[in-house]
Amino acid sequence: MLRVVVGPDDLAASRFAIAPIYELTHLLSKLDEVGARTPIGGMVRASRWAARYAPLRGSLDDRTLRSFRRTAWGADFISPPPSGMARTPADDIALIRSTPLRLAREQIRRALEGTGPVDDDVAALLARRDVVSRLADMLEAMWQVLVAPDWPQLLAIAKRDVLHRAERLAREGWAGAVAELHPKLRWQDGAVLVGARPDETVQLRGRGITFVPTVFLHPRLATLFEDPWPPTIVYPARGSAALWEPTVTVPGALGRLLGTSRADLLVRLETAASTTQLARVTGLAVGAVGDHLRVLREAGFVTGTRTGRSVVYRRTPIGDAVAAGAGEWSAAQTLPSRGRWGGEAQAGPA
Structure with missing residues (x-):
């Protein structure tokens, strides 16, 4: 190890x-x-x-x-x-x-x-x-x-993952950074342990670790501790499956209550995201996403926090309850994705 x-x-x-x-x-x-x-x-x-x-x-x-x-x-x-x-x-x-x-x-x-x-x-x-x-x-x-x-959708997935991980890193330290990153990683006694690797000890000595989210590595993990790379852990990003899915599943009752676009956004906000990131993965215009988020925010379903020049949105406990409850109230309704992989929007290279 x-x-x-x-x-x-x-x-x-x-x-x-x-x-x-x-x-x-x-x-x-x-x-x-x-x-x-x-x-x-x-x-x-x-x-x-x-x-x-x-x-x-x-x-x-x-x-x-x-x-x-x-x-x-x-x-x-x-x-x-x-x-x-x-x-x-x-x-x-x-x-x-x-x-x-x-x-x-x-x-x-x-x-x-x-x-x-x-x-x-x-x-x-x-x-x-x-x-x-x-x-x-x-x-x-x-x-x-x-x-x-x-690439726009892939980049949005990576940035949403980083937002989630960075919050845990800042709030919980190393234990938070490593938790749920990958089944082969764990934090123990002042060290990051990497399973399925030869027995070896690496001293960081103030260099830190560069964490790199990736969509196409799943389900593997890559660790690089040789020059010219900095000490690096490459791991599957949260939400990677979204890039492979042709559809987004939204509870039918929720779609009827909020409208399909707002319901879609509420479901996606299981992971925090900015307006731009949501626009990229849904294919909606940034202005339209902003309008829908404003309604969801006024209803108490989402909240926004400014991070640098962006506002990051996440579901509130009420939003979590509504999204979860709607799935129990009715059978799932499948909505076509508005992203490139759904065929309805044409996103060019970044």
Whole structure:
């Protein structure tokens, strides 16, 4: 079991971050996995991502990138470490393009040592002087096809997760940060314990932990304590299943009482969210979401708290009771999602 020893300065040094291209890497690995299932139990091969990936499978770009996924020691430069919540896919691609050729060649060599032979055209591409820019082009193209159409919704899920975790971290310390993060994680005697890892002790020494929520890693957990990454725990974000679901289930009685849009928002506010985040995951205009939230707030069903430049909404105990009670009063009514995955709204790349 891996034991990550936490010192007195590590809580303040810890933070949350996103890693866009690393998210793409998780998705590609899941698409490679035979029999992989989604968080809601369906087959990944039947998902919209599998359909997007099908024309790319077996191409030179696909085989080149897959050669790095067959080894435990990856080429770090094609998956830049996270730096914060403001990181964009373009930032990651720019970092990849800035990699010195000498460093890229060394990492490629080490990564391929454990893969066995690669196709001749893959080997020829990896030997080119412009290999760094070619790999950046490949990742950018894969991103645009596979992830960019859903990035606004994915980002909203990650930010809602971070809001929830950060509140627990501030309120309860390390025990709150680790609780419910993943079944293989627990807090004990001043250390974060990671199950299913070789026996080892890591001393943070004031570096803290970077927590990275991800949608496509489910149900796994990733821990990275080697350079160039900061001490990092990558975990499945709360609400990840929403990205895989074609529908949102709302109790029929609640929809009749409040109207479908307000009922939809009340159900989604089981996890706190801002107006912008709710607009992204529902496909409603920001102004319309604000109007509905104002009504729900006046009715005492939700409350809002200013956090920086945003107002974060969450259900009140009355709202919880109404949402839960409505499910007992009537059979569930299924509403089409207004997000990209429901087909009604067309959200462009972030």
